[in-house]
Amino acid sequence: MVEETVNPLDPAVLARIKGLHLRAQRIVEGYVAGLHRSPFQGFSIEFAEHREYAPGDDLRYVDWKAFAKSDKVYLKRYEEETNLIAYLALDVSQSMAYRSEGAAMSKLEYAQTAAAAIAYLVLHQQDSVAVSTFDASVRRHLRPSSSPSQLNQAITVMQETDAQEKTALGPIFHDLAERYTRRGVVIVLSDLFDDPAPLLAGLKHFHHRRHDVIVLHILDPAELDFPFQQATLFKGLEAAGDILAEPTRLRAAYQEEINAFTRQVEVGCHAQAAEYVQVRTDQPLDVVLTALLAKRSRRLK
Incomplete structure (x- = not known):
């Protein structure tokens, strides 16, 4: 009899873990432990410390100890060259509260968990994290820091706002682009x-400010698969009305x-x-x- 392998990063498993800090730690530790099985073999959470030698590079910066161990030539990279700021922009609008029947987490819970894991990983690399929560306006904004207390502060900010209001993504992105003054990676978590x-x-404004941008489009399976079979009352979110309809x-x-x-969103993102x-x-x-x-790997090349 073959035992079924449980993926420790599966949302159904993670949903049983109480507390975002512990979830984030479990995700990162599980992910790093599984890198040797990953198609992205060779990634390491320490990869920011060196880069490979290229013709014309200054030999004064060669790490000869690394050369002795690996027989490969690496250059030391200094903090001002490698320091990353990850700006986490978390949508806490009402539609993010949706969780279909059978789903382990709502979109907001999943996004919070993902954001906490990213923050944990970035801070573990001694880089900086900032967190902004938003709906129709910016609700909370935690300035970037790499201090040991930043993870707890980031998690507190993520959890303080309930999903109640409508979304206004365009104005929000323009607002955040003005707040994010130092170049970094903007990570949007939203439906x-x-x-x-x-x-x-709004995404174009981030690009204009020379940020790298990652858009994590968080969707519930039912929003994509539309699995409903019987007459269903679809409850409107963000001021939309309720509709009784035949799903088929x-x-x-x-x-x-x-x-x-x-x-349309995917093509538009790529254009920006x-x-x-x-x-x-x-x-x-x-x-x-x-x-x-x-x-991050492409940014350091």
Whole structure:
């Protein structure tokens, strides 16, 4: 009999762990332990310390101890060259509270968990983290820091706002772009349920300020698969009205609409040099950390 392997990064497993700090620690430790099995083999949470020698580089900065151990030539990279600021922009609007039947976490819980894991990883690398929560306005803003107490402060900020208000992504992104004064990586965690045009204009503002941008598009499986079979009362969020409808008659039109929306956002993100990652709340959290590490690796090349 073959035993079923449980993925420690599965949302259903993580949902049983109480406390964002402990969840974040479990995610990062599980992810790092599994790197040798990952298609991204070779990533390390220490990769920011060196870079490989390239012709023309100053030999004064060669790490000869590393050369003696690995027979490869690496250059030491200094803090001002490698220091990362991760700006976490977390959507806490009402639509983020949605959790379909059978889902382990709401979109907000999943986004909070992902953001906490990113913060834990970045701070573990001795880089800096900032956190902003928003709906129709910026609710909380924690300035960037790499101090040991920053993780607890970041988690407190993430958990202090309930999902109650509407979203206004365009104005919010413009506001945050002005607040994020030092160049860094802006990581947006949102369901992006808003008009794509102002949303994409806001992302362009981040690009104009020379930030790298990762958009984590957080969606519940039911929002993509539309699995409803019987007559269902769909409750409107963010001031939308309730609708009693027959799902089988709506499925094709709904899926065409949601696919067109996500495609428009994805293409628009790429046009603004932003990395788009669609994340379902039933996906293991390693997809989020992989997106972050891949972006950081490209930034250091």
